Amino acid sequence: MTATRPPAARPGEGAAAGAVAGGAATAGGARARAGLPAPERWLRRTRLVKPVVWALLLIPVARLAWGAYADALGANPIEKIEDVTGRWALRILLLSLAVTPLRRLTGWNAVVRYRRLLGLFAFFYATMHLSTYIGLDMFFDVGDIVEDVTERLWITIGMATFLLLLPLAVTSTTGWIRRLGGARWNRLHRLAYAAGVGGVLHYFLAVKKDVTQPLLLALVLAVLLGLRWRWKRGSRRPEGRTARIAPRQ
Numbered sequence: 661m662t663a664t665r666p667p668a669a670r671p672g673e674g675a676a677a678g679a680v681a682g683g684a685a686t687a688g689g690a691r692a693r694a695g696l697p698a699p700e701r702w703l704r705r706t707r708l709v710k711p712v713v714w715a716l717l718l719i720p721v722a723r724l725a726w727g728a729y730a731d732a733l734g735a736n737p738i739e740k741i742e743d744v745t746g747r748w749a750l751r752i753l754l755l756s757l758a759v760t761p762l763r764r765l766t767g768w769n770a771v772v773r774y775r776r777l778l779g780l781f782a783f784f785y786a787t788m789h790l791s792t793y794i795g796l797d798m799f800f801d802v803g804d805i806v807e808d809v810t811e812r813l814w815i816t817i818g819m820a821t822f823l824l825l826l827p828l829a830v831t832s833t834t835g836w837i838r839r840l841g842g843a844r845w846n847r848l849h850r851l852a853y854a855a856g857v858g859g860v861l862h863y864f865l866a867v868k869k870d871v872t873q874p875l876l877l878a879l880v881l882a883v884l885l886g887l888r889w890r891w892k893r894g895s896r897r898p899e900g901r902t903a904r905i906a907p908r909q
């Protein structure tokens with residue numbers, strides 16, 4: 661791999677995007693940006709790029725809102741809302757997991773500034789997904805919900821996945837990073853990978869016919885997990901061996 665290796669993970673790397681990984685959007689930032697590759701230069705313009713990312717991430721919910729207003733959600737609008745919110749929760753979660761690999765492969769360090777936003781949007785869609793299920797699908801019937809969660813494996817997995825996302829969303833603030841300390845915060849946020857696995861499993865079991873989409877997402881997740889495993893193994897190598905296998909650096 662010829663890409664520049666970014667420094668080791670900082671406390672809460674990327675989570676409190678602006679506060680922790682930031683620093684470049686200050687006075688003199690333009691000068692500091694001058695020698696950087698174009699994508700990195702653009703990614704550092706958070707004031708410009710963040711609204712665009714927000715707008716893109718809001719498109720699915722805006723389309724749903726428009727569909728509901730125009731009565732264009734199809735024959736089963738509740739299922740449509742569940743499907744769209746569930747799919748986007750998972751896609752955005754996987755996107756957030758792709759941030760670190762992208763950073764390591766390309767050297768675009770500023771990409772971490774968008775990770776918290778992605779994680780929180782994944783949680784937002786998962787919450788919409790769960791609310792639709794509880795309110796519109798189950799009419800807040802606690803008995804029915806408990807029965808569903810305990811008797812249908814894929815619903816159990818969905819619920820477990822949501823519960824994994826919950827502490828990640830709560831502790832995504834700079835205050836929580838400080839309170840937990842970088843190492844503990846990073847360890848806790850590894851739960852995002854487990855949530856990815858849970859989300860993909862839930863998707864597999866939820867779809868009745870065509871499994872192309874869940875398969876694709878499973879493949880993406882496998883690549884992300886594979887890269888993580890490889891890098892972790894690499895970082896555990898004894899000094900001597902590392903030196904032998906990394907002569908290009």
Ligand code: HEM
Nearest residue numbers: 742743746747749750786790793818819821822859863866
């Ligand atoms: C909180 C507990 C959860 C419950 C009760 C739940 C329930 C459901 C239900 C009822 C469906 C609709 C299945 C159908 O089309 O008939 C569904 C689909 C789905 N859910 Fe969940 N879910 C939960 C959590 C999650 C989470 C956390 C994610 C993602 C990270 C997720 C992703 C999906 C996906 C991708 C689908 C399939 C959409 C499709 O068919 O295209 N779910 N879920």
